[in-house]
Amino acid sequence: MGPRSEHLGAGDLEDLERMKVEDEGAGDESSNDDTDEEEAQIFDEEERVMIAEAPVSEQDEDDDEDEEGEDDDDGSDIDESPRRGFQARLERLRNASKGKQIVNDPMSLLETVSDDDVAVDYLAWSDDEELVVTVQAFVDGNDDVLNGRRNRKDRNKLFKAIQDGKFDELEKFGPAKRSKDKGKDLPPELQEQWQRDRAKKAEYKRQREQTRLEAAADPMVRKKGGKKGRKAMRAAARLDPSVEISNRIVDMISLETQIRRFIADIGGVQTMVLPPCDKGTRKTVHELAVAFNLSSKSKGSEANRYITLAKTTKTGPYVNEKKVKKIMRRFKSDYGAGDSWGVPGSKGKSQAHLPKHREGDEVGKAAPKIDSSNxxxxxxAGMGWSDGDRIGLSGGLDAPLAAVFKQTKLGLGATL
Structure with missing residues (x-):
């Protein structure tokens, strides 16, 4: 007989059937696991695409870590599936994107979402007409802020407050007060002091202007260089001749006086700047400078041309008085004739004449009042008269005699 054959009993057949069923079940479970892994990969790919489209800030990453920690603590109460994680991340990305759109371009957000989805609170104030009028009043009242005449920080704060809708901050930008309204918000006991301070400042300002004007009119005062010095000198020369300013040159008589003062000041300034004048007047001044042994030089251009006198080694005791008298006599005899300021027949330009008195001008109004030293x-006073009384039995004159300048008459004691 051959080898002994193996006989299967009923129990063996049942075991084989059971093993076959278990093998089929294991194959189904492995196929299900493969399907779950494919779905997880798809969700991961979609999640990475969404993350690349909208950048996540560090705050969002910290929130993610906090939420992951909370998920670990809660345990099985929260769904840990890939779909749940993707939905949470997608929701956070949408919220972050909404915030960036509101800051960068609010109008683009209005075009992409409906009123039911997003409550646009930052535009709610535009529907309030009264509030719009208030904001417009602030803007109109602070025109100096918007035009840059005040601090740039104030302008930026005003724009920022209106842009962000923080209208409580607009209260500090009240409408600019007018000049005559300044000081009215002060207590009554301080308003009088404020007015005195303003009057004192105005007086100081007037005194400073008068000092600058006198310095510009005085030929022996050192002038500032550049345009400011020339501008001040021209402004002083254009003043009305009737305005009394010490050491001012208004005619040839005053010019001779200032030249003699300049020569007598031996240790003082070495140069003397005269006001602008025309060509004929400059010619006469040059002749007069030679008689006083001074060097003269014309500077400037066109109507603003002026003369500068300077001392020399011969200046002082060596003065040609005969020539000085001849020049002054010639000038006095033709005083006021023509537009060339006392130089007959001059063809020079007359835009910058030295100031002079005109026919009918009242002079001497600024003369000091006569006191008891006279x-x-x-x-x-010894005859019974007192200050303020009229002179004469019949009442005297109501107003003092006025000195009127005349060019057509020689006056008492004049000689040809």
Missing amino acids: VGFRML
Whole structure:
């Protein structure tokens, strides 16, 4: 007989059937696991695409870590499936994108979402007409802020407050007060002091202007260089001749006086700047400078041309008085004739004449009042007259005699 054959009993057949069923079940489970892994990969790919489209800030990453930690603590109460993680991340990305759109371009957000989805609170104030009028009043009242005449920080704060809708901050930008309204918000006991301070400042300002004007009119005062010095000198030369300013040159008589003052100041300034004048007047001034042994030089251009006198080694005791008298006599005899300021027949330009008195001008109004040091004052006081009374039995004159400048008459004691 051959080898002994193996006989299967009923129990063996049942075991084989059971093993076959288990093998089929294991194959189904492995196929299901493969399907789940494919779905997880798809969700991961979609998640990475969404993350690349919208950048996540560090705050969002910290929130993710906090949420992951909370998920670990909660345990099985929260769904840990890939779909749940993707939905949470997608929701955070959408919220972050909405915030960036509101800051960068609010109008683009209005075009992409409906009123039911997003409540646009930052535009709610535009529907309030009263509030719009208030904002417009602030803008109109702070025109100096918007035009840059005040601090740039104030302008930026005003724009920022209107842009962000923080209208409480607009209260500090009240409408600019007018000049005559300044000081009215002060207590009554301080308003009088404020007015006195303003009057004192105005007086100081007037005194400073008067000092600058006198310095510009005085030929022996050192002038500032550049345009400011020339501008001040021209402004002083254009003043009305009737305005009394010490050491001012208004005619040839005053010019001779200032030249003699300049020569007498031996240790003082070495140069003297005259006001602008025309060509004929400059010619006469040059002749007069030679008689006083001074060097003269014309500077400037066109109507603003002026003369500068300077001392020399011969200046002082060596003065040609005969020539000085001849020049001054010639000038006085033709005083006021023509537009060339006392130089007959001059063809020079007349845009920048030295100031002079005109026919009918009242002069001497700024002369100091006669006091008790005057002989006539003491004589009248001895006869019973007092300051403020009229002179004469019949009432005297209501107004003092006025000195009127005349060019057509020589006056008492004049000689040809």
